[in-house]
Amino acid sequence: xxxxxxxxxxNRKARFEYEILDRYTAGIVLAGTEIKxxxxxxxxxxxxxxxxxxxxxxFAINMTIEEYSHATHFNHKPKSERKLxxxxxxxxxxxxxxxxxxxxxxxxxxxxxxRGLAKLEIALCRGKKLYDKRDTIKDRDNKRNxxxxxxxFNN
Numbered sequence: 001x002x003x004x005x006x007x008x009x010x011n012r013k014a015r016f017e018y019e020i021l022d023r024y025t026a027g028i029v030l031a032g033t034e035i036k037x038x039x040x041x042x043x044x045x046x047x048x049x050x051x052x053x054x055x056x057x058x059f060a061i062n063m064t065i066e067e068y069s070h071a072t073h074f075n076h077k078p079k080s081e082r083k084l085x086x087x088x089x090x091x092x093x094x095x096x097x098x099x100x101x102x103x104x105x106x107x108x109x110x111x112x113x114x115r116g117l118a119k120l121e122i123a124l125c126r127g128k129k130l131y132d133k134r135d136t137i138k139d140r141d142n143k144r145n146x147x148x149x150x151x152x153f154n155n
Contacts, residue, residue, distance in 0.1 A: 019128055059081045
């Protein structure tokens with residue numbers, strides 16, 4: 001078995017824009033060229049979100065996986081819906097939460113596990129208000145200033 005490098009593609013905006021309530025790890029249904037492009041690190045989940053269809057299946061919408069460079073005319077479309085794989089109980093729980101309380105499902109991390117399979121860490125989120133975002137910025141600035149003061153004090 002060959003040693004593969006681990007791929008980790010993060011959604012950095014998610015923690016700023018949303019309050020994270022619950023996390024899940026889901027598998028993704030991919031074509032051959034899609035997994036090869038992910039292993040090259042040519043994917044983005046920045047503007048993506050998850051949605052249920054009429055049959056109760058969960059799909060990742062707006063997830064970008066760029067075309068694989070060494071593929072022929074059998075290449076995949078960069079922005080297509082990709083089915084997420086969770087067990088039935090998790091899907092029912094998520095669907096109930098989304099419909100009843102108006103929460104959103106956002107991808108946080110696209111990664112490959114030790115077997116080389118692509119996984120998507122998704123989170124059940126509630127959107128932050130503007131004043132919550134301001135508090136987040138203020139806390140981040142305070143932590144930065146405090147660490148700067150500690151560093152100068154120790155030297």
